[in-house]
Amino acid sequence: MIRYIIAGMLCVLYSELAFSQSESSGFNDSTNGKQLEEVVIISPRLPSDGVTKPLSSLDNFLAKANAVNMIRRGTYAWEPYINGMASERSVITIDGMRIYAACTDKMDPVTSYVEITNLARANVHSGPSGPSGGATIAGSLDLVRKKSFFGEKNLKGSVFSGFESNNLQKIAGTALSFSQPKFFADIDFTWRNAKNYKAGNGNEILYSGFTKYNMSVITGFKINEHEHIETSVIYDQAVDVGYPALPMDVSLARAVIASVEYIRHHISPTIAQWKTKFYYNDVKHVMDDSKRPIVPIRMDMPGWSKTIGFYSIVQGDIGKHNWKANLSGHHNSSLAEMTMHSNTPGEMDMFMLTWPGVHTNYADIFAEDKYTLSKHWNSTFSAGIGVHNNVVSNQLGLESLKIFYAGMDKSKTRLLKRAAASLQYENKHWNYSIGIAYGERAPSVSEGFGFYLFNSFDRYDYIGNPEMKNEKSATLNGTVSYSRSGFSAKLSGSYFYISDYIIGKPDSSLSVMTIGAAGVKVYRQLNYASIYNSSIDLNYRVSENWLWSGKLSYRRGIGADVGDLPLMQPLTYSTGLLYSLHRFTADLSVDGSARQTKYNPEFGESNLPDCVVMNIAASYRFNIKQHTLLLKTGVENVLDKNYTSFADWNRLPRMGRNIFVNLVWSF
Amino acid sequence: MLVAALLIFISCKKENTLTPVNELDGLQLVTTISNDKHKISLYTASGKFQTGYNAIFIQIKNTEGTPLTNTTISWKPTMHMMSMSHSCPYSSIAKKENAQSVYTGYVVFQMAGSEMEYWEIEIDYTVDGIVNTAKGKIQVAAASKRVVESFQGSDSKRYVMALVEPAIPRVAVNDIKVVLYRMESMMNFVTADNYTIKIDPRMPGMGNHGSPNNVNLTQGTDKMYYGKLSLTMTGFWKINLQLADASQNILKGEPVTDVHEASSIFFELEF
Numbered sequence: 007m008i009r010y011i012i013a014g015m016l017c018v019l020y021s022e023l024a025f026s027q028s029e030s031s032g033f034n035d036s037t038n039g040k041q042l043e044e045v046v047i048i049s050p051r052l053p054s055d056g057v058t059k060p061l062s063s064l065d066n067f068l069a070k071a072n073a074v075n076m077i078r079r080g081t082y083a084w085e086p087y088i089n090g091m092a093s094e095r096s097v098i099t100i101d102g103m104r105i106y107a108a109c110t111d112k113m114d115p116v117t118s119y120v121e122i123t124n125l126a127r128a129n130v131h132s133g134p135s136g137p138s139g140g141a142t143i144a145g146s147l148d149l150v151r152k153k154s155f156f157g158e159k160n161l162k163g164s165v166f167s168g169f170e171s172n173n174l175q176k177i178a179g180t181a182l183s184f185s186q187p188k189f190f191a192d193i194d195f196t197w198r199n200a201k202n203y204k205a206g207n208g209n210e211i212l213y214s215g216f217t218k219y220n221m222s223v224i225t226g227f228k229i230n231e232h233e234h235i236e237t238s239v240i241y242d243q244a245v246d247v248g249y250p251a252l253p254m255d256v257s258l259a260r261a262v263i264a265s266v267e268y269i270r271h272h273i274s275p276t277i278a279q280w281k282t283k284f285y286y287n288d289v290k291h292v293m294d295d296s297k298r299p300i301v302p303i304r305m306d307m308p309g310w311s312k313t314i315g316f317y318s319i320v321q322g323d324i325g326k327h328n329w330k331a332n333l334s335g336h337h338n339s340s341l342a343e344m345t346m347h348s349n350t351p352g353e354m355d356m357f358m359l360t361w362p363g364v365h366t367n368y369a370d371i372f373a374e375d376k377y378t379l380s381k382h383w384n385s386t387f388s389a390g391i392g393v394h395n396n397v398v399s400n401q402l403g404l405e406s407l408k409i410f411y412a413g414m415d416k417s418k419t420r421l422l423k424r425a426a427a428s429l430q431y432e433n434k435h436w437n438y439s440i441g442i443a444y445g446e447r448a449p450s451v452s453e454g455f456g457f458y459l460f461n462s463f464d465r466y467d468y469i470g471n472p473e474m475k476n477e478k479s480a481t482l483n484g485t486v487s488y489s490r491s492g493f494s495a496k497l498s499g500s501y502f503y504i505s506d507y508i509i510g511k512p513d514s515s516l517s518v519m520t521i522g523a524a525g526v527k528v529y530r531q532l533n534y535a536s537i538y539n540s541s542i543d544l545n546y547r548v549s550e551n552w553l554w555s556g557k558l559s560y561r562r563g564i565g566a567d568v569g570d571l572p573l574m575q576p577l578t579y580s581t582g583l584l585y586s587l588h589r590f591t592a593d594l595s596v597d598g599s600a601r602q603t604k605y606n607p608e609f610g611e612s613n614l615p616d617c618v619v620m621n622i623a624a625s626y627r628f629n630i631k632q633h634t635l636l637l638k639t640g641v642e643n644v645l646d647k648n649y650t651s652f653a654d655w656n657r658l659p660r661m662g663r664n665i666f667v668n669l670v671w672s673f
Numbered sequence: 674m675l676v677a678a679l680l681i682f683i684s685c686k687k688e689n690t691l692t693p694v695n696e697l698d699g700l701q702l703v704t705t706i707s708n709d710k711h712k713i714s715l716y717t718a719s720g721k722f723q724t725g726y727n728a729i730f731i732q733i734k735n736t737e738g739t740p741l742t743n744t745t746i747s748w749k750p751t752m753h754m755m756s757m758s759h760s761c762p763y764s765s766i767a768k769k770e771n772a773q774s775v776y777t778g779y780v781v782f783q784m785a786g787s788e789m790e791y792w793e794i795e796i797d798y799t800v801d802g803i804v805n806t807a808k809g810k811i812q813v814a815a816a817s818k819r820v821v822e823s824f825q826g827s828d829s830k831r832y833v834m835a836l837v838e839p840a841i842p843r844v845a846v847n848d849i850k851v852v853l854y855r856m857e858s859m860m861n862f863v864t865a866d867n868y869t870i871k872i873d874p875r876m877p878g879m880g881n882h883g884s885p886n887n888v889n890l891t892q893g894t895d896k897m898y899y900g901k902l903s904l905t906m907t908g909f910w911k912i913n914l915q916l917a918d919a920s921q922n923i924l925k926g927e928p929v930t931d932v933h934e935a936s937s938i939f940f941e942l943e944f
């Protein structure tokens with residue numbers, strides 16, 4: 007289990023292929039063309055002792071990726087920022103499926119509608135050259151479903167439970183896998199319930215509890231040796247979710263995510279695989295302020311998002327070429343309402359559409375070729391083009407927007423282009439890669455069509471702008487890594503030059519809608535913004551039983567006219583020491599960040615002091631016949647530090663000391 | 674399918690040919706005033722008279738019930754108060770568009786009637802060149818929202834201003850239409866020309882926020898005042914008003930500020 011243990015060292019990330027390699031070279035996270043990709047192992051088969059906290063939330067797993075920061079508005083549903091950029095700039099998919107969040111206030115990122123038990127891993131791809139999903143600037147995050155495969159008749163399963171002392175979080179669930187030569191099925195269920203948490207000084211953070219239910223089923227049917235069909239359904243429902251950093255909570259966040267896929271292998275000597283998937287997802291999100299005793303005005307803010315789509319991927323090899331082509335398309339419909347109940351008795355409710363029934367129609371074609379130049383050298387080229395169309399389908403919504411944009415058209419179509427090239431050199435110990443990429447994206451539903459969306463961090467109402475151009479990015483990536491038995495190091499950096507960068511700018515001529523708002527911002531485009539990301543990962547096996555890991559990362563973002571871009575990670579480090587002996591492991595880790603000096607008050611930020619947090623954990627695996635019982639326990643924030651980070655919305659304090667126990671019984 | 678389509682086609686055709694045009698469609702009777710020869714029926718969309726602008730439709734029938742189609746009508750509303758009487762702004766009367774027997778005009782009632790102080794309307798109409806008269810008391814209710822302002826400007830003149838449109842407000846940029854009259858005497862009101870009516874719509878129930886891209890009202894060729902009114906959501910809106918003369922001197926009304934939440938003259942809308 008050494009290989010998983012490394013992942014447990016807080017911040018270590020693997021290439022998925024690293025796992026198929028021998029344990030001793032498990033540090034090596036580079037394989038052909040994978041240098042731009044980080045893989046976060048979530049639940050390889052069953053919740054594992056390899057990670058510090060096997061039953062931790064998906065958010066905590068993702069937060070360990072170098073390219074990812076998780077912006078926190080409460081305990082639940084953190085927003086993934088890839089390479090320092092908000093979720094509009096990346097494409098987040100579940101097994102390649104596009105899902106659009108249904109909340110105007112980013113309370114339900116796509117990642118909030120899955121559970122760790124649904125997933126095997128998350129592939130984080132930096133930059134616009136991502137393999138699927140479509141047009142993006144920052145990168146893509148694909149959450150890969152966990153599933154079994156056809157084989158000998160076999161039933162495997164696990165029952166798990168967890169408890170966390172700080173917020174009395176209770177976790178319970180089960181996962182079952184059944185396989186046969188012509189059929190397989192995976193089913194899992196997870197339940198989490200948490201009360202308010204306490205910050206480092208023992209202060210209770212009100213409105214921070216939540217309850218989540220998640221269920222998923224995957225089935226596979228073999229048609230013949232080279233063809234099979236897979237179906238997948240995820241049902242996820244969160245209720246009474248508190249968002250202490252925001253003025254409202256959520257009474258219901260529900261998603262149904264379903265797909266059917268046809269897979270065919272070995273079609274011809276040059277075509278290895280063809281996969282076609284059709285999918286549908288339906289998200290409902292209901293904001294709620296009924297738990298808050300004092301509000302300026304009571305309001306209901308439900309949102310709905312429905313997406314239907316498909317993709318069809320063909321891949322194969324011709325000589326030294328390993329190629330892939332992907333045709334995909336989807337249709338999304340997003341609608342969000344706001345009803346405010348007047349404090350004056352007898353006065354009618356105030357109603358508006360905050361997302362005016364926006365339809366997104368998107369079709370994309372993408373091709374990639376990996377070409378092996380020589381034993382040590384190989385290259386990757388990719389290009390894609392997407393046709394992106396938005397239609398404001400709701401008449402009330404369209405007329406609302408026309409208050410601001412009298413001449414706006416109901417429909418707008420854009421062409422989104424992307425292309426990338428990279429070159430890798432690899433020998434026994436060293437791996438170098440360099441890549442360039444160009445990508446474009448359309449404004450998001452909120453950026454293009456949002457109507458008085460209140461941002462509680464900078465306290466501005468935001469108005470969308472349907473007349474914006476595409477945002478464009480040119481990216482330069484590079485990595486250098488070195489590995490030899492017992493030691494590995496990786497240095498990576500990326501630079502994004504983004505033109506027509508979309509950001510809210512104050513318009514003093516406009517009157518605020520939200521009571522207490524500081525003003526109104528309208529989405530505008532900066533001439534350019536530039537973002538720089540860098541990280542160093544180190545792993546050193548001190549002895550057979552001791553493993554040390556370290557990580558250092560930093561981002562910097564600057565926008566023309568606005569200065570520092572908000573929510574940028576300052577210098578952050580972590581280091582961990584892991585001891586393992588047979589079925590026992592213990593680890594100690596220290597996470598910290600330097601003082602944040604690059605911040606932007608225009609977006610509600612203030613400077614932050616440095617902070618250090620220490621965590622300890624230990625695990626033991628009991629083997630009882632063919633069954634195993636994993637006991638994992640630990641203390642997070644051992645010193646009960648009261649702190650907050652750049653990633654905490656409205657400087658929401660992080661959790662104080664937390665003792666957790668995770669139990670996983672596998673059979 | 675084909676049969677269904679055919680049926681729809683036939684039924685559509687039937688409707689087109691058989692339905693007679695009802696000139697009073699969408700209108701409700703408010704009151705009928707009679708003399709010994711004719712019954713004069715007054716209609717509005719709501720079936721009542723209210724303070725503010727009232728589009729009124731008139732049909733005059735003889736004792737046989739035949740409507741007059743070739744008459745000239747004029748009217749004079751009078752408010753009988755305890756101590757005095759006065760009239761109000763009103764239009765001339767013309768035939769309703771595409772109608773034979775229905776005539777229309779408008780009256781701006783600046784106050785509601787009561788038991789003691791009541792409105793009376795006198796209607797003069799011609800039959801074969803001879804003027805006939807009928808007179809009757811009418812009920813004028815107070816509108817639930819403020820849609821008319823009667824005030825004295827800083828030029829010492831008295832004005833009456835009434836909201837005509839939007840009759841059905843929408844979350845959109847609405848066309849706003851207002852009539853503005855100046856009182857020459859107790860019984861005589863004339864359209865006030867070349868003024869500007871400044872608007873500032875606000876939602877008092879929601880921090881008194883405003884809306885963007887409103888256009889102040891200026892006079893159209895039909896003497897009414899036209900502008901653009903942005904309403905960013907449904908609910909209760911207060912449209913704060915300021916009246917400016919041709920040289921942009923403010924005659925009445927104040928700008929809305931943080932400390933001064935409303936103008937002294939305003940209209941109200943709720944939808």
